[in-house]
Amino acid sequence: MSIVKFLTSKTFFKHLAIAFGIVVVLVFVLLKFLDIKTNHGEEIPVPDLSKMQVKIAQEKLEELGLELILLDTVDFRNDMPPYSIVEQDPKAENTVKNGRKIYVKVNAGEYDDVTLPALKGKTFRQVSANIKSLGLKEGKITYKPHLAKDEVLAVTQKGKTLKAGDKVKKNSTLDFVLGDGKEFYDEQTFDKEETTIETPVEDAGE
Template sequence: MSLKRFLTSSAFFKNLVVALVIVIVFLFAIVKFLDFSTNHGEEINVPDITKMKLEVAEEKLDEEGLEVFLLDTVDFKPEFPPYTIVEQDPRPGSKVKDGRKIYVKLNAGGFSTVTLPDLINKTFRQAANTIRTLGLQEGKLKYVPNIAKDVVLEIHQNGKKLKAGDKILKNSTIDFVLGDGKELFSDENDSIPSQEQDSIE
């Protein structure tokens, strides 16, 4: 049988149809296998692991088929227990695939210390901006007689006088002693004119 006759014969078309069916079935089987191996359509709700110790979070995520990856330790946040997770990505409730890594940040064990700069003779506004930048908080203000109004004369913490260079914990409360802008004359100064008058006499 010549090639031309074979290509136009019914046997050729039957074989062609069978071959196409086999190819289609094979491709369908591959797609199904890939769907199964990649958990296509199956998603996991990310649990809330904030305020958990890292070891506890690892166990919980492992049960869900997820992994935890520590990114960094952040400055201490008092609303979270020490050494617990303060941030996670993806966030709780997000839908992810099996095996996805959950990136977390850990709370520090406590407040770090800062060095107190020289704030004496600074205006209260300047001093307040400086301590906020350092992570400190403004406390009580006490005014005493002094010609320099709203200028820092002393700094205290829990009744203890502080000086430049002292180490204090972040989030500490700092109290200020400020000038009230008034100048009081002492009894000595008040008596000078009378003394001068006596000497003249």
């Protein structure tokens, strides 16, 4: 049988119809499989993971068919428990498909250390701006007789005198001892009131 006759024969069209039917069935089965695999049409509400420890959040997501991915640790926030989740993406109540990754950031365990710069000998105005930029707080201010007014004479924390290079926790409070600008006058007063102590002279007869 020639090719032309075969292509126009009933046998060819019969085989073609069978082949077409097989393709349709295979496509239908494949689409059904993909629907089941991806839970087509089924979406899962993302739970609120805020303030949860990573392990607990991970278990909760796994129960829902979701995956937790830890991105980073953020600077310590005192309004959140240490090592708890502070940010998540997607946000809570968004709907996602099964197997979706939920990205989170975790609170640090405590405040970071800050290296104390040279503060002694500077004016309090200079120092105030400096410590605020470092995330530190101003505490108690006391004055001591000194020639220069508001010059920083000492920096302390909980009674301990600090120096340049010491480490303190971010967000901690520093106390300051400042000059009162009155030492010059106090010295004048002291000079006026100064008395001379004479050494007793021994009697010549003794």
